[in-house]
Amino acid sequence: MDMDLLTIGKASTESFLKLGKNDSLCNALKELRKQKIDRALIYDDDSLIGIITKKDVVREIPIAKSKYKRIPISQLHLSSIMSSPVITLPYSTPVLKAARIMLEKNISSIPVTKDSQIIALFTKWDIANLMVESTDLxxxxxxxxxxxxxxxxxxxxxxxxxxxxxxxxxxxxxxxxxxxxxxxxxxxxxxxxxxxxxxxxxxxxxxxxxxxxxxxxxxxxxxxxxxxxxxxxxxxxxxxxxxxxxxxxxxxxxxxxxxxxxxxxxxxxxxxxxx
Missing domain, CATH: 3.10.580.10 (CBS-domain)
Structure with a gap:
């Protein structure tokens, strides 16, 4: 496989979870657990406005903030936890370029676009999948x-x-x-x-x-x-x-x-x- 020519459109995970900005964090985490995945794309109607990962939850979940002390997780919306704005790339982007952008921007996934639509999600898990035959030590x-x-x-x-x-x-x-x-x-x-x-x-x-x-x-x-x-x-x-x-x-x-x-x-x- 020629990695220099391989695009994210071919290497990405085609199925991904879409959630609304007003969905509760509690329900989102239940869905992530059910599907055995670690992230979801967040939408406002049909517009992509953010992404949430389990690392976002660990970083942003309000433990020390007293104003949240009596608010259960079920009442927190994804809009208060998600990362935004979202970097996207066209499906024709080489995987090597996408990997380097991930590192440069300190992100772990990139939504893939085609004809102005999100068609897939390219993640570090996909990169691992490309390395299963590596003989490097x-x-x-x-x-x-x-x-x-x-x-x-x-x-x-x-x-x-x-x-x-x-x-x-x-x-x-x-x-x-x-x-x-x-x-x-x-x-x-x-x-x-x-x-x-x-x-x-x-x-x-x-x-x-x-x-x-x-x-x-x-x-x-x-x-x-x-x-x-x-x-x-x-x-x-x-x-x-x-x-x-x-x-x-x-x-x-x-x-x-x-x-x-x-x-x-x-x-x-x-x-x-x-x-």
Missing amino acids: VKDMATYPVKVIPKYSSIIYARRLIIDEGISTLPVIDDRNSLVGILTVDELTDALVDLINILAEGGSKEGLRHIGVGEIMRPFLPKVKNDDTIGKVATLILSEGVRGVVVVDESDRISGIITLTDLTKFFASKTFIST
Whole structure:
């Protein structure tokens, strides 16, 4: 496959979720969970006005803002959480150009247009799909050092770390620094929404600080080694629906991580030659 010529019109996900600006955040998250996806396009009648991702929810959900204290998630509209304006690209745009725009604009998806209509959604997951046959090695692209989080840390701290570091995946360690799980914005979103509803019903915010990462983390450990291929990483990410894979050494200690963003950076840096 000649990646230099491949367009986003051919590589994108054709099905995507469309929601209205006045739809509730609660119902939107239920629909995302039902469809096993992590984002939706937001419309005002027939006009695209925004996009919402689970990372947006983690960043924007009102935990500390007292004016929201008694408002349940069910009463928050998508217009208050979504990212806007939305960058779109025509279906004839090369995938390499689109990947580089994602990195430049710090976004993870781009709606695809044809004849002034949105026909698909190009995401970092699609880029992972393009890399399942890559024979490049993990050691050539893994991120070092790795941000980790102890399993006894609060989910409030986990949220702050994800926001401050601009990441979506955190390996979880125990008190012996052993890898015991992984926390992504997916698990964190579900937990925060449930807990903010409790807060809105009169629960104490201080109680949120006592809920540990170990209680909501994903215990499955997607791991690879430095001599594994990027293709294996991409396959793991897609088959397990995780945003990152931990790299371990021969002693099973954490030595790096590869996320969807790392795959996108590596993909965007490549010059592909047709074979």
